[in-house]
Amino acid sequence: MMEEFAPDRIVEPLLVEQAVPKRRGYLFAPLDVPQAAPLDDVFARNSVARLPEASELDTVRHFSKLSTMAYGVDYGFYPLGSCTMKYNPKVNEVTASMEGFTDIHPLQDEDSLQGCLALMYRTLKDLSELLGMKWGSLQACAGAHGEYTGLKIIRTYFLHHNEMGRNRILIPVSAHGTNPASANMNGFEVQEVATDERGLVDLNDLESKLDDTVAGIMLTNPNTLGLFEKDIRKIASMVHEAGGLLYYDGANFNALMGMARPGDMGFDVVHLNLHKTFSTPHGGGGPGSGPVLVKKELVPFIPQPDIVYHEDSGKYGFKWNEETSCGKVSGFWGNFLVVVRAFTYILSMGSDGLKAASRHAVLNANYMQALLKKEYSVPYDVICKHEFVLSLSNLKERTSVSALDIAKGLIDFGYHPPTMYFPMIVHEALMFEPTETESKDTLDGICKAMLQLKDMAEKDGGWLHDSPHHAVIGRVDEVRAAKNPVVRY
Numbered sequence: 001m002m003e004e005f006a007p008d009r010i011v012e013p014l015l016v017e018q019a020v021p022k023r024r025g026y027l028f029a030p031l032d033v034p035q036a037a038p039l040d041d042v043f044a045r046n047s048v049a050r051l052p053e054a055s056e057l058d059t060v061r062h063f064s065k066l067s068t069m070a071y072g073v074d075y076g077f078y079p080l081g082s083c084t085m086k087y088n089p090k091v092n093e094v095t096a097s098m099e100g101f102t103d104i105h106p107l108q109d110e111d112s113l114q115g116c117l118a119l120m121y122r123t124l125k126d127l128s129e130l131l132g133m134k135w136g137s138l139q140a141c142a143g144a145h146g147e148y149t150g151l152k153i154i155r156t157y158f159l160h161h162n163e164m165g166r167n168r169i170l171i172p173v174s175a176h177g178t179n180p181a182s183a184n185m186n187g188f189e190v191q192e193v194a195t196d197e198r199g200l201v202d203l204n205d206l207e208s209k210l211d212d213t214v215a216g217i218m219l220t221n222p223n224t225l226g227l228f229e230k231d232i233r234k235i236a237s238m239v240h241e242a243g244g245l246l247y248y249d250g251a252n253f254n255a256l257m258g259m260a261r262p263g264d265m266g267f268d269v270v271h272l273n274l275h276k277t278f279s280t281p282h283g284g285g286g287p288g289s290g291p292v293l294v295k296k297e298l299v300p301f302i303p304q305p306d307i308v309y310h311e312d313s314g315k316y317g318f319k320w321n322e323e324t325s326c327g328k329v330s331g332f333w334g335n336f337l338v339v340v341r342a343f344t345y346i347l348s349m350g351s352d353g354l355k356a357a358s359r360h361a362v363l364n365a366n367y368m369q370a371l372l373k374k375e376y377s378v379p380y381d382v383i384c385k386h387e388f389v390l391s392l393s394n395l396k397e398r399t400s401v402s403a404l405d406i407a408k409g410l411i412d413f414g415y416h417p418p419t420m421y422f423p424m425i426v427h428e429a430l431m432f433e434p435t436e437t438e439s440k441d442t443l444d445g446i447c448k449a450m451l452q453l454k455d456m457a458e459k460d461g462g463w464l465h466d467s468p469h470h471a472v473i474g475r476v477d478e479v480r481a482a483k484n485p486v487v488r489y
Protein backbone atom coordinates (compact mmCIF):
# COMPACT_ATOMS: atom_id res chain seq x y z
CA MET A 1 0.00 0.00 0.00
CA MET A 2 2.70 2.46 1.05
CA GLU A 3 4.68 1.75 -2.15
CA GLU A 4 1.84 3.16 -4.20
CA PHE A 5 1.92 6.37 -2.22
CA ALA A 6 3.92 8.96 -4.15
CA PRO A 7 3.74 12.20 -2.17
CA ASP A 8 5.53 14.20 -4.84
CA ARG A 9 2.98 13.49 -7.49
CA ILE A 10 -0.46 13.55 -5.95
CA VAL A 11 -2.85 13.90 -8.84
CA GLU A 12 -6.31 15.10 -7.97
CA PRO A 13 -9.05 12.99 -9.63
CA LEU A 14 -11.92 14.80 -11.34
CA LEU A 15 -14.93 15.51 -9.15
CA VAL A 16 -17.07 13.05 -11.18
CA GLU A 17 -14.44 10.37 -10.52
CA GLN A 18 -14.71 10.99 -6.79
CA ALA A 19 -18.51 10.72 -6.87
CA VAL A 20 -20.28 8.53 -4.31
CA PRO A 21 -23.82 7.55 -5.44
CA LYS A 22 -26.53 9.67 -3.79
CA ARG A 23 -24.06 11.97 -2.03
CA ARG A 24 -25.37 15.54 -2.19
CA GLY A 25 -24.02 19.02 -1.58
CA TYR A 26 -27.42 20.58 -1.00
CA LEU A 27 -30.73 19.92 0.71
CA PHE A 28 -33.88 21.60 -0.58
CA ALA A 29 -36.51 22.71 1.93
CA PRO A 30 -39.85 20.87 1.50
CA LEU A 31 -42.06 22.49 -1.13
CA ASP A 32 -44.39 25.01 0.50
CA VAL A 33 -45.79 26.63 -2.64
CA PRO A 34 -47.97 25.12 -5.39
CA GLN A 35 -46.01 22.91 -7.79
CA ALA A 36 -45.29 24.67 -11.10
CA ALA A 37 -46.59 23.18 -14.35
CA PRO A 38 -44.10 20.61 -15.74
CA LEU A 39 -41.73 21.73 -18.48
CA ASP A 40 -42.78 21.27 -22.04
CA ASP A 41 -41.41 17.96 -23.40
CA VAL A 42 -39.14 19.69 -25.91
CA PHE A 43 -37.26 21.34 -23.08
CA ALA A 44 -37.18 18.42 -20.64
CA ARG A 45 -34.09 16.19 -20.66
CA ASN A 46 -34.71 12.52 -21.28
CA SER A 47 -31.81 11.15 -19.27
CA VAL A 48 -30.48 11.91 -15.83
CA ALA A 49 -27.83 14.67 -15.84
CA ARG A 50 -24.36 13.30 -15.09
CA LEU A 51 -23.44 15.64 -12.27
CA PRO A 52 -20.79 14.91 -9.67
CA GLU A 53 -22.37 13.33 -6.63
CA ALA A 54 -20.30 15.11 -4.02
CA SER A 55 -20.82 16.95 -0.76
CA GLU A 56 -20.15 20.66 -0.43
CA LEU A 57 -16.97 19.88 1.54
CA ASP A 58 -15.75 17.42 -1.15
CA THR A 59 -16.29 20.14 -3.72
CA VAL A 60 -14.57 22.89 -1.74
CA ARG A 61 -11.56 20.64 -1.07
CA HIS A 62 -11.37 19.55 -4.69
CA PHE A 63 -11.19 23.10 -6.00
CA SER A 64 -8.89 24.25 -3.21
CA LYS A 65 -6.46 21.44 -4.08
CA LEU A 66 -6.63 22.26 -7.77
CA SER A 67 -5.88 25.90 -7.01
CA THR A 68 -2.66 24.90 -5.26
CA MET A 69 -1.58 22.76 -8.20
CA ALA A 70 -1.78 25.56 -10.76
CA TYR A 71 1.06 28.00 -11.21
CA GLY A 72 0.11 31.60 -11.91
CA VAL A 73 1.71 35.01 -11.65
CA ASP A 74 0.01 35.51 -8.26
CA TYR A 75 1.88 32.44 -7.02
CA GLY A 76 5.42 33.03 -8.22
CA PHE A 77 7.82 34.39 -10.81
CA TYR A 78 6.60 33.78 -14.37
CA PRO A 79 9.22 34.96 -16.89
CA LEU A 80 7.65 33.88 -20.22
CA GLY A 81 9.23 36.04 -22.92
CA SER A 82 7.20 37.81 -25.63
CA CYS A 83 4.15 36.96 -23.58
CA THR A 84 4.37 39.58 -20.82
CA MET A 85 2.94 37.59 -17.94
CA LYS A 86 2.69 40.65 -15.76
CA TYR A 87 1.02 41.08 -12.42
CA ASN A 88 -2.66 42.05 -12.61
CA PRO A 89 -3.33 44.70 -9.93
CA LYS A 90 -6.37 43.79 -7.85
CA VAL A 91 -7.97 47.21 -8.30
CA ASN A 92 -8.66 46.12 -11.92
CA GLU A 93 -10.81 43.30 -10.55
CA VAL A 94 -12.69 45.66 -8.24
CA THR A 95 -13.90 47.82 -11.13
CA ALA A 96 -14.55 44.85 -13.42
CA SER A 97 -16.87 43.40 -10.74
CA MET A 98 -19.03 46.51 -10.46
CA GLU A 99 -22.69 45.77 -11.13
CA GLY A 100 -23.00 48.56 -13.67
CA PHE A 101 -20.49 46.68 -15.82
CA THR A 102 -21.42 43.08 -15.07
CA ASP A 103 -25.23 43.26 -15.08
CA ILE A 104 -25.69 44.56 -18.59
CA HIS A 105 -26.90 42.87 -21.74
CA PRO A 106 -25.33 43.45 -25.16
CA LEU A 107 -28.77 44.04 -26.69
CA GLN A 108 -29.67 46.83 -24.26
CA ASP A 109 -30.38 50.13 -26.01
CA GLU A 110 -27.59 52.67 -26.19
CA ASP A 111 -29.26 55.17 -23.88
CA SER A 112 -29.05 52.72 -20.99
CA LEU A 113 -25.36 51.91 -21.71
CA GLN A 114 -23.87 55.38 -21.72
CA GLY A 115 -21.29 54.66 -19.01
CA CYS A 116 -20.04 51.53 -20.75
CA LEU A 117 -19.87 53.23 -24.12
CA ALA A 118 -18.02 56.17 -22.57
CA LEU A 119 -15.49 53.75 -21.08
CA MET A 120 -14.91 52.06 -24.45
CA TYR A 121 -14.63 55.42 -26.19
CA ARG A 122 -12.14 56.79 -23.65
CA THR A 123 -10.08 53.59 -23.77
CA LEU A 124 -9.80 53.89 -27.54
CA LYS A 125 -8.80 57.56 -27.16
CA ASP A 126 -6.10 56.74 -24.60
CA LEU A 127 -4.73 53.81 -26.59
CA SER A 128 -4.67 55.93 -29.78
CA GLU A 129 -2.69 58.58 -27.91
CA LEU A 130 -0.22 56.04 -26.48
CA LEU A 131 0.36 54.50 -29.90
CA GLY A 132 0.31 57.60 -32.08
CA MET A 133 -2.70 56.36 -34.01
CA LYS A 134 -5.98 58.01 -34.99
CA TRP A 135 -8.67 55.57 -33.89
CA GLY A 136 -9.55 51.89 -33.68
CA SER A 137 -11.70 48.99 -32.62
CA LEU A 138 -11.97 46.94 -29.43
CA GLN A 139 -13.65 43.94 -31.01
CA ALA A 140 -10.75 41.48 -31.35
CA CYS A 141 -10.46 39.04 -28.45
CA ALA A 142 -6.76 38.07 -28.51
CA GLY A 143 -3.45 39.18 -29.95
CA ALA A 144 -3.75 36.77 -32.87
CA HIS A 145 -7.34 37.93 -33.41
CA GLY A 146 -6.07 41.52 -33.45
CA GLU A 147 -3.49 40.56 -36.09
CA TYR A 148 -6.22 38.91 -38.15
CA THR A 149 -8.36 42.05 -37.85
CA GLY A 150 -5.51 44.45 -38.62
CA LEU A 151 -4.58 42.53 -41.76
CA LYS A 152 -8.23 42.38 -42.76
CA ILE A 153 -8.26 46.19 -42.54
CA ILE A 154 -5.14 46.32 -44.78
CA ARG A 155 -6.73 43.88 -47.23
CA THR A 156 -9.94 45.97 -47.37
CA TYR A 157 -7.94 49.20 -47.80
CA PHE A 158 -6.12 47.86 -50.87
CA LEU A 159 -9.30 46.40 -52.36
CA HIS A 160 -10.96 49.78 -51.91
CA HIS A 161 -8.09 51.46 -53.77
CA ASN A 162 -8.24 48.87 -56.57
CA GLU A 163 -4.81 47.53 -55.72
CA MET A 164 -5.79 43.87 -55.94
CA GLY A 165 -2.23 42.86 -56.87
CA ARG A 166 -0.86 43.64 -53.38
CA ASN A 167 -0.98 40.16 -51.98
CA ARG A 168 2.36 39.66 -50.23
CA ILE A 169 3.12 40.29 -46.55
CA LEU A 170 6.75 40.36 -45.43
CA ILE A 171 7.55 38.92 -42.01
CA PRO A 172 10.97 38.58 -40.32
CA VAL A 173 12.18 35.06 -39.49
CA SER A 174 12.20 35.98 -35.79
CA ALA A 175 8.42 36.68 -35.78
CA HIS A 176 5.82 34.92 -33.68
CA GLY A 177 4.02 32.09 -35.50
CA THR A 178 0.67 33.85 -35.30
CA ASN A 179 1.96 36.56 -37.70
CA PRO A 180 2.24 34.36 -40.80
CA ALA A 181 -0.92 32.49 -39.78
CA SER A 182 -2.94 35.74 -39.61
CA ALA A 183 -1.56 36.92 -42.96
CA ASN A 184 -2.35 33.58 -44.52
CA MET A 185 -5.90 33.56 -43.16
CA ASN A 186 -6.45 36.89 -44.89
CA GLY A 187 -5.37 35.39 -48.19
CA PHE A 188 -1.89 36.95 -48.27
CA GLU A 189 1.21 35.14 -49.40
CA VAL A 190 3.85 35.23 -46.66
CA GLN A 191 7.49 35.96 -47.43
CA GLU A 192 10.25 35.82 -44.85
CA VAL A 193 12.74 38.63 -44.35
CA ALA A 194 16.18 37.68 -43.03
CA THR A 195 17.68 38.82 -39.75
CA ASP A 196 21.20 40.24 -39.92
CA GLU A 197 24.17 39.68 -37.58
CA ARG A 198 22.80 42.36 -35.21
CA GLY A 199 19.55 40.40 -34.78
CA LEU A 200 17.65 43.12 -36.67
CA VAL A 201 15.80 43.25 -40.01
CA ASP A 202 18.29 42.75 -42.84
CA LEU A 203 17.79 45.88 -44.94
CA ASN A 204 19.37 44.44 -48.09
CA ASP A 205 17.12 41.42 -47.95
CA LEU A 206 14.12 43.68 -47.36
CA GLU A 207 15.05 45.88 -50.32
CA SER A 208 15.23 42.85 -52.61
CA LYS A 209 11.70 41.83 -51.67
CA LEU A 210 9.90 45.14 -52.11
CA ASP A 211 7.79 45.73 -55.21
CA ASP A 212 4.23 46.60 -56.17
CA THR A 213 2.92 43.20 -55.03
CA VAL A 214 3.81 43.95 -51.39
CA ALA A 215 0.87 44.84 -49.15
CA GLY A 216 3.05 45.43 -46.12
CA ILE A 217 5.45 44.23 -43.46
CA MET A 218 4.56 42.90 -40.00
CA LEU A 219 7.02 43.74 -37.26
CA THR A 220 7.15 43.68 -33.53
CA ASN A 221 9.45 46.32 -32.05
CA PRO A 222 11.40 45.51 -29.93
CA ASN A 223 11.58 42.25 -31.82
CA THR A 224 11.32 38.81 -30.23
CA LEU A 225 15.04 38.90 -29.39
CA GLY A 226 14.26 41.88 -27.16
CA LEU A 227 16.16 44.20 -29.53
CA PHE A 228 14.94 47.56 -30.74
CA GLU A 229 14.75 47.79 -34.55
CA LYS A 230 17.01 50.83 -34.83
CA ASP A 231 16.38 51.20 -38.55
CA ILE A 232 12.64 51.38 -38.15
CA ARG A 233 12.31 54.84 -39.76
CA LYS A 234 14.35 53.65 -42.75
CA ILE A 235 12.28 50.44 -42.96
CA ALA A 236 9.09 52.53 -42.86
CA SER A 237 10.19 54.78 -45.70
CA MET A 238 11.35 51.81 -47.80
CA VAL A 239 8.01 50.01 -47.38
CA HIS A 240 5.95 53.17 -47.88
CA GLU A 241 7.89 54.10 -51.02
CA ALA A 242 7.02 50.67 -52.41
CA GLY A 243 3.34 51.43 -51.67
CA GLY A 244 3.04 49.01 -48.72
CA LEU A 245 1.88 49.51 -45.14
CA LEU A 246 3.51 48.75 -41.79
CA TYR A 247 1.80 46.51 -39.27
CA TYR A 248 2.91 46.65 -35.61
CA ASP A 249 2.48 43.51 -33.51
CA GLY A 250 2.05 45.10 -30.08
CA ALA A 251 2.97 42.01 -28.06
CA ASN A 252 6.20 43.75 -27.01
CA PHE A 253 4.78 47.19 -26.30
CA ASN A 254 5.63 46.79 -22.62
CA ALA A 255 9.14 47.92 -23.52
CA LEU A 256 7.96 51.21 -25.02
CA MET A 257 4.74 52.20 -23.27
CA GLY A 258 4.78 55.97 -22.77
CA MET A 259 8.36 56.19 -24.10
CA ALA A 260 7.93 55.79 -27.87
CA ARG A 261 4.98 55.48 -30.22
CA PRO A 262 4.66 53.05 -33.15
CA GLY A 263 2.77 55.77 -35.05
CA ASP A 264 5.83 58.05 -34.86
CA MET A 265 8.02 55.20 -36.13
CA GLY A 266 5.91 54.94 -39.28
CA PHE A 267 3.52 52.09 -38.44
CA ASP A 268 0.03 52.31 -39.97
CA VAL A 269 -1.85 49.55 -38.13
CA VAL A 270 -1.25 48.25 -34.61
CA HIS A 271 -2.74 45.62 -32.37
CA LEU A 272 -2.18 45.56 -28.63
CA ASN A 273 -2.59 42.73 -26.20
CA LEU A 274 -4.49 44.15 -23.24
CA HIS A 275 -3.84 40.82 -21.51
CA LYS A 276 -0.11 41.52 -21.73
CA THR A 277 0.82 45.20 -21.62
CA PHE A 278 -2.31 46.45 -19.88
CA SER A 279 -2.30 44.01 -17.00
CA THR A 280 -5.47 42.02 -17.66
CA PRO A 281 -5.40 38.28 -16.86
CA HIS A 282 -3.50 36.12 -19.32
CA GLY A 283 -3.28 32.43 -19.94
CA GLY A 284 -5.60 29.47 -19.92
CA GLY A 285 -6.96 30.46 -23.32
CA GLY A 286 -8.65 33.73 -22.48
CA PRO A 287 -10.64 35.89 -22.33
CA GLY A 288 -8.23 38.33 -23.91
CA SER A 289 -8.49 41.51 -25.89
CA GLY A 290 -6.54 42.65 -28.95
CA PRO A 291 -7.62 46.21 -29.83
CA VAL A 292 -6.59 47.38 -33.29
CA LEU A 293 -5.61 51.01 -33.85
CA VAL A 294 -4.94 52.64 -37.20
CA LYS A 295 -3.71 55.82 -38.89
CA LYS A 296 -6.27 58.30 -40.26
CA GLU A 297 -6.29 56.88 -43.82
CA LEU A 298 -7.34 53.48 -42.53
CA VAL A 299 -10.12 54.56 -40.13
CA PRO A 300 -12.92 54.00 -42.70
CA PHE A 301 -11.95 50.32 -42.88
CA ILE A 302 -12.07 49.35 -39.18
CA PRO A 303 -14.65 46.78 -38.03
CA GLN A 304 -18.15 48.01 -37.40
CA PRO A 305 -19.94 49.12 -35.34
CA ASP A 306 -17.68 52.03 -34.52
CA ILE A 307 -18.12 53.78 -31.16
CA VAL A 308 -18.94 57.47 -31.53
CA TYR A 309 -19.55 60.52 -29.38
CA HIS A 310 -22.31 62.90 -30.52
CA GLU A 311 -21.21 66.35 -29.43
CA ASP A 312 -24.68 67.87 -29.99
CA SER A 313 -26.48 65.49 -27.60
CA GLY A 314 -23.47 64.66 -25.41
CA LYS A 315 -24.25 60.96 -25.92
CA TYR A 316 -22.24 57.95 -26.99
CA GLY A 317 -23.49 55.41 -29.50
CA PHE A 318 -22.66 52.74 -32.07
CA LYS A 319 -22.22 53.65 -35.71
CA TRP A 320 -23.28 50.94 -38.19
CA ASN A 321 -23.37 50.57 -41.94
CA GLU A 322 -20.01 52.07 -42.79
CA GLU A 323 -19.82 50.74 -46.34
CA THR A 324 -16.05 50.65 -46.38
CA SER A 325 -15.73 48.72 -43.08
CA CYS A 326 -13.91 45.38 -43.14
CA GLY A 327 -16.96 43.90 -41.38
CA LYS A 328 -17.53 42.50 -37.93
CA VAL A 329 -14.90 40.28 -36.33
CA SER A 330 -16.51 39.34 -33.03
CA GLY A 331 -19.87 38.66 -31.43
CA PHE A 332 -21.23 41.92 -30.02
CA TRP A 333 -18.52 44.31 -28.81
CA GLY A 334 -15.52 42.16 -27.83
CA ASN A 335 -14.48 41.23 -24.29
CA PHE A 336 -15.86 44.27 -22.51
CA LEU A 337 -14.77 43.41 -18.95
CA VAL A 338 -11.19 42.98 -20.12
CA VAL A 339 -11.39 46.52 -21.47
CA VAL A 340 -12.70 47.72 -18.08
CA ARG A 341 -9.62 46.20 -16.40
CA ALA A 342 -7.23 47.79 -18.92
CA PHE A 343 -8.90 51.20 -18.57
CA THR A 344 -8.56 50.94 -14.80
CA TYR A 345 -4.88 50.16 -15.23
CA ILE A 346 -4.33 53.16 -17.53
CA LEU A 347 -6.13 55.53 -15.11
CA SER A 348 -4.50 54.18 -11.98
CA MET A 349 -0.99 54.34 -13.49
CA GLY A 350 -1.32 57.68 -15.25
CA SER A 351 1.12 58.60 -18.00
CA ASP A 352 4.09 58.83 -15.60
CA GLY A 353 3.24 55.43 -14.13
CA LEU A 354 3.05 53.78 -17.55
CA LYS A 355 6.43 55.24 -18.46
CA ALA A 356 7.92 54.06 -15.17
CA ALA A 357 6.55 50.55 -15.78
CA SER A 358 8.34 50.33 -19.14
CA ARG A 359 11.58 51.66 -17.70
CA HIS A 360 11.52 49.13 -14.89
CA ALA A 361 10.66 46.29 -17.27
CA VAL A 362 13.72 47.17 -19.37
CA LEU A 363 15.94 47.65 -16.32
CA ASN A 364 14.90 44.28 -14.86
CA ALA A 365 15.62 42.46 -18.12
CA ASN A 366 19.07 44.04 -18.40
CA TYR A 367 19.87 43.24 -14.77
CA MET A 368 19.02 39.57 -15.30
CA GLN A 369 20.88 39.43 -18.60
CA ALA A 370 23.99 40.89 -16.95
CA LEU A 371 23.90 38.27 -14.15
CA LEU A 372 23.25 35.32 -16.44
CA LYS A 373 25.72 36.15 -19.17
CA LYS A 374 28.55 35.38 -16.75
CA GLU A 375 27.73 31.67 -17.21
CA TYR A 376 25.37 31.40 -20.19
CA SER A 377 25.87 32.55 -23.73
CA VAL A 378 23.86 35.54 -25.00
CA PRO A 379 23.77 35.35 -28.82
CA TYR A 380 23.10 39.09 -29.28
CA ASP A 381 25.13 40.58 -26.47
CA VAL A 382 23.88 44.18 -26.34
CA ILE A 383 21.62 46.22 -24.06
CA CYS A 384 18.21 44.61 -24.45
CA LYS A 385 14.73 46.02 -24.05
CA HIS A 386 12.14 44.16 -21.92
CA GLU A 387 13.35 40.62 -22.66
CA PHE A 388 16.48 38.74 -23.68
CA VAL A 389 17.42 35.37 -25.13
CA LEU A 390 20.10 32.88 -24.04
CA SER A 391 21.46 30.13 -26.24
CA LEU A 392 22.28 26.84 -24.52
CA SER A 393 23.66 25.07 -27.59
CA ASN A 394 27.27 25.04 -26.27
CA LEU A 395 26.09 23.69 -22.93
CA LYS A 396 24.09 20.99 -24.68
CA GLU A 397 27.02 19.97 -26.85
CA ARG A 398 29.30 19.66 -23.82
CA THR A 399 26.95 18.13 -21.28
CA SER A 400 23.87 16.87 -23.22
CA VAL A 401 21.75 19.04 -20.93
CA SER A 402 19.31 20.95 -23.15
CA ALA A 403 17.35 24.19 -22.81
CA LEU A 404 14.33 22.04 -22.02
CA ASP A 405 16.19 20.27 -19.17
CA ILE A 406 17.22 23.58 -17.59
CA ALA A 407 13.72 25.01 -17.99
CA LYS A 408 12.21 21.93 -16.35
CA GLY A 409 14.86 22.10 -13.62
CA LEU A 410 13.69 25.61 -12.75
CA ILE A 411 10.32 24.14 -11.77
CA ASP A 412 12.07 22.22 -8.97
CA PHE A 413 13.39 25.56 -7.72
CA GLY A 414 9.84 26.96 -7.65
CA TYR A 415 9.97 29.08 -10.82
CA HIS A 416 7.84 28.92 -13.94
CA PRO A 417 10.07 28.13 -16.96
CA PRO A 418 10.87 30.90 -19.43
CA THR A 419 9.86 30.65 -23.09
CA MET A 420 11.74 27.76 -24.72
CA TYR A 421 12.97 27.24 -28.28
CA PHE A 422 11.72 30.63 -29.46
CA PRO A 423 12.61 32.64 -31.46
CA MET A 424 13.58 29.84 -33.79
CA ILE A 425 16.65 31.62 -35.14
CA VAL A 426 18.43 30.96 -31.81
CA HIS A 427 19.45 27.36 -31.10
CA GLU A 428 18.50 25.94 -27.70
CA ALA A 429 16.87 29.26 -26.84
CA LEU A 430 15.58 30.35 -23.45
CA MET A 431 13.84 33.71 -23.45
CA PHE A 432 13.26 35.65 -20.22
CA GLU A 433 10.91 38.56 -19.68
CA PRO A 434 10.91 39.51 -15.99
CA THR A 435 8.43 42.47 -16.29
CA GLU A 436 8.45 45.60 -14.15
CA THR A 437 6.86 44.36 -10.96
CA GLU A 438 9.50 41.84 -9.86
CA SER A 439 11.86 42.89 -7.08
CA LYS A 440 15.64 42.63 -7.12
CA ASP A 441 15.37 39.77 -4.59
CA THR A 442 13.21 37.75 -6.96
CA LEU A 443 15.55 38.37 -9.88
CA ASP A 444 18.59 37.46 -7.75
CA GLY A 445 16.76 34.28 -6.68
CA ILE A 446 16.05 32.99 -10.18
CA CYS A 447 19.53 33.93 -11.42
CA LYS A 448 21.04 31.98 -8.52
CA ALA A 449 18.87 28.99 -9.46
CA MET A 450 19.94 29.29 -13.11
CA LEU A 451 23.62 29.35 -12.14
CA GLN A 452 23.15 26.37 -9.84
CA LEU A 453 21.41 24.45 -12.63
CA LYS A 454 24.32 25.17 -14.95
CA ASP A 455 26.69 23.85 -12.32
CA MET A 456 24.59 20.70 -11.95
CA ALA A 457 24.61 20.25 -15.74
CA GLU A 458 28.42 20.43 -15.80
CA LYS A 459 28.78 17.88 -12.98
CA ASP A 460 25.99 15.37 -13.64
CA GLY A 461 23.22 16.09 -16.14
CA GLY A 462 21.35 12.87 -15.33
CA TRP A 463 19.14 14.40 -12.65
CA LEU A 464 18.17 17.25 -14.96
CA HIS A 465 17.11 14.92 -17.75
CA ASP A 466 14.32 13.71 -15.45
CA SER A 467 13.35 17.03 -13.87
CA PRO A 468 11.00 18.31 -12.63
CA HIS A 469 11.11 15.96 -9.66
CA HIS A 470 8.70 17.86 -7.43
CA ALA A 471 5.87 18.87 -9.75
CA VAL A 472 2.46 17.27 -9.99
CA ILE A 473 3.10 16.42 -13.64
CA GLY A 474 6.67 15.62 -14.69
CA ARG A 475 7.68 15.24 -18.32
CA VAL A 476 4.90 14.87 -20.83
CA ASP A 477 5.11 13.63 -24.39
CA GLU A 478 4.86 17.07 -25.99
CA VAL A 479 4.99 15.83 -29.59
CA ARG A 480 2.14 13.40 -28.99
CA ALA A 481 0.19 16.06 -27.13
CA ALA A 482 0.53 18.42 -30.11
CA LYS A 483 -0.10 15.83 -32.81
CA ASN A 484 -2.76 13.77 -31.14
CA PRO A 485 -4.55 16.00 -28.65
CA VAL A 486 -7.27 14.38 -26.57
CA VAL A 487 -9.57 17.28 -25.81
CA ARG A 488 -12.58 15.33 -24.48
CA TYR A 489 -12.79 13.53 -21.22
Ligand SMILES: Cc1ncc(COP(=O)(O)O)c(C=O)c1O
Nearest residue numbers: 082083142143144176178249251
Ligand atom coordinates in the same frame (compact mmCIF):
# COMPACT_ATOMS: atom_id res chain seq x y z
C1 LIG B 1 5.23 38.47 -30.56
C2 LIG B 1 3.84 37.90 -30.40
N1 LIG B 1 2.89 38.21 -31.28
C3 LIG B 1 1.62 37.74 -31.17
C4 LIG B 1 1.24 36.91 -30.15
C5 LIG B 1 -0.17 36.39 -30.09
O1 LIG B 1 -0.90 36.88 -29.00
P1 LIG B 1 -2.10 36.05 -28.34
O2 LIG B 1 -1.47 34.92 -27.61
O3 LIG B 1 -2.82 37.00 -27.46
O4 LIG B 1 -2.99 35.57 -29.46
C6 LIG B 1 2.21 36.54 -29.20
C7 LIG B 1 1.85 35.63 -28.09
O5 LIG B 1 2.60 35.25 -27.26
C8 LIG B 1 3.53 37.06 -29.31
O6 LIG B 1 4.48 36.76 -28.41
